[in-house]
Amino acid sequence: QVQLVESGGGVVQPGRSLRLSCAASGFTFSSSAIHWVRQAPGKGLEWVAFISYDGSRKYYADSVKGRFTISRDNSKNTLYLQMNSLRTEDAAVYYCAKDRTDTWSFDSWGQGTLVTVSS
Amino acid sequence: QSALTQPASVSGSPGQSITVSCTGTSGDIGNYNLVSWYQQHPGKVPKLMIYEVSKRPSGVPDRFSGSKSGNTASLTISGLQAEDEADYYCNSFTTSDTWVFGGGTKLTVL
Numbered sequence A: 001q002v003q004l005v006e007s008g009g010g011v012v013q014p015g016r017s018l019r020l021s022c023a024a025s026g027f028t029f030s031s032s033a034i035h036w037v038r039q040a041p042g043k044g045l046e047w048v049a050f051i052s053y054d055g056s057r058k059y060y061a062d063s064v065k066g067r068f069t070i071s072r073d074n075s076k077n078t079l080y081l082q083m084n085s086l087r088t089e090d091a092a093v094y095y096c097a098k099d100r101t102d103t104w105s106f107d108s109w110g111q112g113t114l115v116t117v118s119s
Numbered sequence B: 001q002s003a004l005t006q007p008a009s010v011s012g013s014p015g016q017s018i019t020v021s022c023t024g025t026s027g028d029i030g031n032y033n034l035v036s037w038y039q040q041h042p043g044k045v046p047k048l049m050i051y052e053v054s055k056r057p058s059g060v061p062d063r064f065s066g067s068k069s070g071n072t073a074s075l076t077i078s079g080l081q082a083e084d085e086a087d088y089y090c091n092s093f094t095t096s097d098t099w100v101f102g103g104g105t106k107l108t109v110l
Helices: none
Strands: A003-007 A010-012 A018-025 A034-039 A045-051 A058-060 A068-073 A078-083 A092-100 A105-109 A113-117 B009-012 B018-023 B035-040 B047-050 B064-069 B072-077 B086-093 B099-101 B105-109
Touching: A003 A092, A018 A034, A018 A092, A018 A113, A034 A078, A034 A105, A045 A068, A045 A078, A045 A092, A045 B086, A045 B099, A058 A068, A105 B035, A105 B047, B009 B018, B018 B035, B018 B086, B018 B105, B035 B064, B047 B064, B072 B086
Parallel strands: A010 A113, B009 B105
Antiparallel strands: A003 A018, A018 A078, A034 A045, A034 A092, A045 A058, A068 A078, A092 A105, A092 A113, B018 B072, B035 B047, B035 B086, B064 B072, B086 B099, B086 B105
């Protein structure tokens, strides 16, 4: 079955960087678009970034544009999110979510990794 | 990228029907049939319940249905059950090539 496992979260100071990873299995990773979605503690869901199956298209939320970079390595079945210039408002659980093919919806989610931004 | 507008809470008794609204703009809900709905129980991962406005993934009970009119999408749950108590989020693709969620609606089963 589809499995997405995020890692790389932790505590980081404002202004510093962090890289999240999402290891995928149980489906053809190289054929699937993937998203990052985050959820601040006690808050709602916020879409963060999208990458197409081949990495040729990348889209970002305005709140992270210019600071975050989404990428993928299809040879390793792994998705990444490089987060630079972190702010306190970036603190959240970060989920990777597989795009349901051609429907622009999120049909499988990882368990999430917690990012805490604090001095 | 303003969030879609959902009521903060709705409630209903077992067996009843409830509807959660999700209001956007001509730049998102009104422009595409790419609205999806997610159920999230406390401490759990979101689950896709509806995609492309009204389609249900396999395994989702047919008590869950979706619709859209203009810039507003709706999720209806009929025959309400205790396990339906959760947070529900709508989502839409936008003309800016981004996705936007609603603020979430807490469903209470009385």
